[in-house]
Amino acid sequence: MELADAHSQGARIMALVELSDLVGAVEGYLRRHHPGSSLDDLITMAAITGRAFKNGHRSAR
DSSP states (O other): HHHHHHHHTTTTHHHHOOOOOHHHHHHHHHHHHTTTOOOOHHHHHHHHHHHHHSSSSSSSO
């Protein structure tokens, strides 16, 4: 909600700060609940998912 508020106000720096808060929260969640995983793992999966939506399949073809 804070990110949406910053965006609606056109406060780009505040929006970036809110995004950094989300990154920190995700990192904390991973440390606690998935200690063998990292943000890099999530970024990799996001790229695969994005490619799947673009290409219609998950393979790297």
